[in-house]
Amino acid sequence: MSKLAYLGPEGTFSEEALRALAPEAERLPCPNIGAALEAARRGEADGAVVPLENSLEGGITTTLDELAGGEPLLIAAELLLPVRFSLLARPGTELGHIKRVITHNAAHTQCRGFLARELPDAVVIAAASTAGAAQEVSLPGSPYDAAIAAAIAGEHYGLHEVAGGIGDRDDTVTRFVLVRRPGPLPEPTGADRTSLVVFLADDHPGALLEMLTEFAVRGVNLTRIESRPTGNGIGQYFFHFDFEGHVADARVGEAISGLHRVCTDVRFLGSYPRADGVAPQIRRGTADAEFAEAARWLAKVRSGDV
């Protein structure tokens, strides 16, 4: 895979994620997440690296909604990227001089403690991305004194790190995924995750319980559930699920086939190695060997050979 789209400009956390996931790849910065995914869909890139969720902010709704519609894309890999914010300024700027700070809203939220403590009188202006904020600060005659962004953005735009690790929490993580056009899936590794979007057949009470039962009865453990509006009015939702295992696993295959049968639409988003390498605990009766044995038994029963 040689060329990957991502949320630019250079210096975003997305770029950092892309470099970690595919160090050799050529990078195609895009103005927003939708554009990055479109580049992958149209073949302008061989894939895209986009954020899926953040441990503090939750699901990245643009990504969730873009993956649920449009031409299908499959997740091929994931990455957990620690989020570390720096206060970046033009060389020579000191902390005491900073009056106008520019950054993305999410970064603003996550650095509130630092700002209240160190820059109580500064005005904070919103930018479209943290890297874009750094770029703004780097422009000659910029009205902004400093940006909050990834350290990598400082390197890109020739800024100086006035302060580092300024987030209120030092354990914030963003989960990025590498998506590409449909094609052969990554091989099962024994520590995989599968992602799915499910549209209900109808929104009767208990529909969600039924879906969860399809997973539970086959011993498939959910790791994330997210409801998203269908757009057709308050109270109409579809669901994003992440769960343990690979679609090649028998229990996963049977569970999602069950969903496919009882739901209006199920969109498969991929099976891929877990970034944390955690292998699932497989409940008795749900391992591949047990499914295979049950299939042999059923074949005998159906032939009357009991």
Next chain:
Amino acid sequence: MSKLAYLGPEGTFSEEALRALAPEAERLPCPNIGAALEAARRGEADGAVVPLENSLEGGITTTLDELAGGEPLLIAAELLLPVRFSLLARPGTELGHIKRVITHNAAHTQCRGFLARELPDAVVIAAASTAGAAQEVSLPGSPYDAAIAAAIAGEHYGLHEVAGGIGDRDDTVTRFVLVRRPGPLPEPTGADRTSLVVFLADDHPGALLEMLTEFAVRGVNLTRIESRPTGNGIGQYFFHFDFEGHVADARVGEAISGLHRVCTDVRFLGSYPRADGVAPQIRRGTADAEFAEAARWLAKVRSGDV
């Protein structure tokens, strides 16, 4: 099928059931249910007709336990036989003369109202079967004045029907099954029943709930559940299940495969046409065509073609 074992002697309800199920078959009367099933197992007969449950008395535990153990036998057909009792005596005997009545305990129970009303002073003696009671009455010098049995027993043993339809309820029904050694199953008819015996992996709280969920999640409706002791102490049970559908149905196959995976042992007892001809209501997403469609979808998903 030319020769069938049944609970004798001639004149039992079992014989009546056998004649209805297989009018042409040669009949082999046996002293008890176990002997009839053994005759089928050993090949002395081509099958056996035995009672499985009665609408008033419940499950016939001898049959349930015999089918759960020993060499496997498969149910090939079922019959719902109305149970109609007659008071039978030697020709010339009048109601007023009857002092000693012989019958099977179950018949005694079901004719209590008649006995209290018409023969309040009669003594009732227990026999091994209703037909055996009739036979006793027919013997020269019999100490018994009358038998309660099926009318057919009167014909066999030359008795006169003093009173007919003497059961307290006139809608009592016994369900008989024709079993035979394993071999090709009856074809699905669209109105079938399947029978199963399940031994739990362990008797943890919730084990039964889990088993029922395996059925429910595939839309398979139970028609009978019966717990039976394993013999290993109070609180240790195994379960008999009857449910709608044929093992050739995809939803039934997947449900019993699920049981096979999570239980210690599942014994298949057969798929056969329902005597009442009632077709199941098939829940959305559980028809064979929907299973087939889901399998095609899964195959595509696994190949990465989404």
Next chain:
Amino acid sequence: MSKLAYLGPEGTFSEEALRALAPEAERLPCPNIGAALEAARRGEADGAVVPLENSLEGGITTTLDELAGGEPLLIAAELLLPVRFSLLARPGTELGHIKRVITHNAAHTQCRGFLARELPDAVVIAAASTAGAAQEVSLPGSPYDAAIAAAIAGEHYGLHEVAGGIGDRDDTVTRFVLVRRPGPLPEPTGADRTSLVVFLADDHPGALLEMLTEFAVRGVNLTRIESRPTGNGIGQYFFHFDFEGHVADARVGEAISGLHRVCTDVRFLGSYPRADGVAPQIRRGTADAEFAEAARWLAKVRSGDV
């Protein structure tokens, strides 16, 4: 409690159970289980001791059905009685002389191995109870050579124990219960059992699953479930449940109230100490203290004090 009815005649296992449960009580033998229960209902006795289930034979259907209908009776105590069979004969009779054996069908079934091995040529005749069989053998001019019964029956009827412990299994147990007319319940002991009969509102698929969920969601563990026919045709059942805990326990009270709301009829059969003294594992969130705390919280929430 001074006078208790039981299944007579003297020398039955029921008498043995009664003596163990209430050594001081006066004993009223009755011809059958129904009569013993009626004696308790009418006040001819202060209660009755009846068998409820046997580890080999399963539920005693007469008892189950009698307790489900008629005037209510409550279980006040239970006993697990080991079942030990003896071959009893008139003094002087030797094993080699025994040609005709009389016993109850259940005893016959449980001693099959001994009979086949030691008395292969003997004829076995059915009696209404094992003690009745012993009584028959004791009569002058009896046509029977020996009875299979409890050793206690031999003592009553002056018989000699030709052989003891002749059952095929030596761990068979019958569970007896002491029932009485409604009145104050036994105090909770921490190791109690509760019994219930439930009639479904309608026999829709999933009705049993719903009932089990009412128990499971409150962490109440079932120890026995038994389906019994309503008498209204094959496929119409009601259910006997035994489960851990006392109706005074919050989790049990809420669970059976839930059943009461969703079922046509729930008949409470009593809360009483478990004979085996096993205390339940109480799942997190289902102890009385947790119910009380939740009730306090709910009261505050309802008053708007959050």
Next chain:
Amino acid sequence: MSKLAYLGPEGTFSEEALRALAPEAERLPCPNIGAALEAARRGEADGAVVPLENSLEGGITTTLDELAGGEPLLIAAELLLPVRFSLLARPGTELGHIKRVITHNAAHTQCRGFLARELPDAVVIAAASTAGAAQEVSLPGSPYDAAIAAAIAGEHYGLHEVAGGIGDRDDTVTRFVLVRRPGPLPEPTGADRTSLVVFLADDHPGALLEMLTEFAVRGVNLTRIESRPTGNGIGQYFFHFDFEGHVADARVGEAISGLHRVCTDVRFLGSYPRADGVAPQIRRGTADAEFAEAARWLAKVRSGDV
């Protein structure tokens, strides 16, 4: 209620919602949602009107997270506000002259079709709120030609509506809630909604299924479920639930008491009339009268009066 905080500046959809919910109230505009809720918490206002979810964008995460933490606030009323966007400019500006548009990101997303069709070459700049965007355009020497905002914002800031109803969908709705400090709840109306936040005791597989079962077994229908990160790492979530009924309803009270028992923490967010006036379908056995009857029955059972 005389003074209510809301997301300002004047002219926001929040102001429109506040006017509809409480036409007489004094209005206190706040710079962001958190500030509006803080004003209510501290008593600077008698309550606050904030957006909870949007039919296109989904949950308003700031509101969800602010209500889940900090001093408790209770929802007292809700409103469904149709979202209608206008293109607003200084008087005299024509469509053909518009090169730089300022608006909130969500509005940008929702008007993409219009922008692509009518203003394909315009640059779109992000603002903190749609009303703030309108305010920007109204400033003398503004670098922006037009704002996308509510028509009400145009009135406030003296702008002209160049085009109205420019959203891609004309049925978009935002659900607003009026929250206030804890105190007596609104009376049940028969068509109420209750909101709750639940923190799991631990994040074991099946925890969500268990929570849903607490609702389902009491016949309480969910209308919204939203997972939010706890902040403690990917895979750690808490849940927002909306469901039918009032906490004064017996079935709702028992369901949330059940959650309180099995979860680490349950935060009640209020019971209030549904804006759409839809009354719940009450499943058999879950009406208040049935709970009351079951409680009477249980009291009798516990006293031994059966």
